[in-house]
Amino acid sequence: MDDRERAEQPETGYRYTQAQIDRRLTKHMQDAAISQGLRVADAWSDWLCITEMTLRMTPVHAKSVFEHGTLAQDPPEIAAEWARIKARYGDGFQHLEAAYGDLLHCIQPIAGIEPEIRDVLGPLHMAIGNANIKLGQFFTPWELSLVAAQSTMEGAATLVYQRMEQAIRSNPMLAMMTPQTDGWINDDNARSIAESLLPIVWERYDTVTIYDPxxxxxxxxxxxxxILPRWMVVMGLVAFYGQDLSRDCTRMTQINMMLFGLNGWGLRFTTAMAHLRESPLAKRFREEVPPTAPEPMIASVSVCPTDTMYPDIEIGAQGALFNLH
Structure with a gap:
């Protein structure tokens, strides 16, 4: 770590500042591109593809390891794209792998402190110089994004509480046990009610959706x-949807959603880790390796040639910011 990095102070819950993350990952992209005489923009696009599908397939592979002791077989289109990118870079592929590992290292919790949600990839995209300035592509700074969200999202939590009340009242038994007046769910009791009563009527809960065209x-x-309570996001009481003309952009959004556990990904990864800990491979590892050694981290790299395979982020026209339905 140089003097410049020592002088920088990471944001709450992070190991590195955004500038440090930008420098670390940019170096990997440059090395990958130079190894094959490619543009850095090409390496960045390929890395986004690999990273998205690695995260997306991790729960699938974890379940397969738990049930069968082996990784799952990737779908044909994913396997084909994986082979294409690996063949394109040869030995230089190690730089893309290193960038993925660095990304996870940079945002992982410190001493149990959960990092604040923030956009890590947008500033990196701009730092690499991959944004199309001629077409007016410019990513809103994080601080300004927070201001916009605070002004536009006023009342979002209250809307969640109202829909929780509606779902609970739809059950005759729960309706007799809870107040009949509106507004009885509030900031003080919402989480405990969501954890205790809402699972009973989950299929009747109308998820609040936030959409960015x-x-x-x-x-x-x-x-x-x-700006929403973290438990509300993790439990999936709010769902996030978006679209963009750029494939790189849709992939960055997908990765950000998965990294911070939005749209149910936090629960998927938690389940995946539980599967890995109880898998035959992990049990054999604990039996054969001294207790002081760390448990193995099982990962795979998978990619996909299209973003429209998954409906939560699609390529489409541009438009306004938030819509609460």
Whole structure:
């Protein structure tokens, strides 16, 4: 770590500042591009593809390891894209792998402190110089995204409480046990009610949706999630949707959603880790390796040639910011 990095102070819950993350990952992209005489923009696009599908397939592979002791087989289109990118870079592929590992290292919790939600990839996209300035592509700074979310999302939590009340009243038994007046769910009791009563009527809960028709790196969606109670986001009481003309942008948004557990990904990854800990491979590892050694981290790299395979982030026209339905 140089003097410049020592002078920088990371944001709450993070190991590195955004500038430090930008420098670390940019170096990997440059090395990958130079190894094959490619543009840095090409390496960045390929890395986004790899990173998105690695995160997306991790729960699938974890379940397969738990049930069968082996990784799952990737769908044909994913396997084909994986082979294409690996063949394109040869030995230089190690730089893309290193960038993925660095990304996870940079945002992982410190001493149990959960990092604040923020857009990590948007500033990196701009730092690498991959934004199309000629077409007016510019990602809103994180601080401004928070201001926009705070002004636009006023009343979002209250809307969640109202829909919780509606779902609970739809059950005759619960309706007799709870107040009949509106507004009885509030900031003080909402979480305990969501954890105790809402699972009983979950299929009747009308999820609050937030939509960004020009999502970019997902910064506005992340800002919306950041100002909501974290438990509300993790439990899936609010869902986040977006679209963009750029494939790189949709992938950045997907990655950001998964990294911070939005749209149910936090629960998926928690389940995946539970599967890995109880898998035959992990049990054999604990039996054969001294207790002081760390448990193995099982990962795979998978990619997909299209963003429209998954409906939560699609390519489409640009438009306004938030819509609460």
């Amino acid at each position: 020009s999502c970019g790196s997902g910064g506005m969606l992340l800002a919306a999630a950041a």
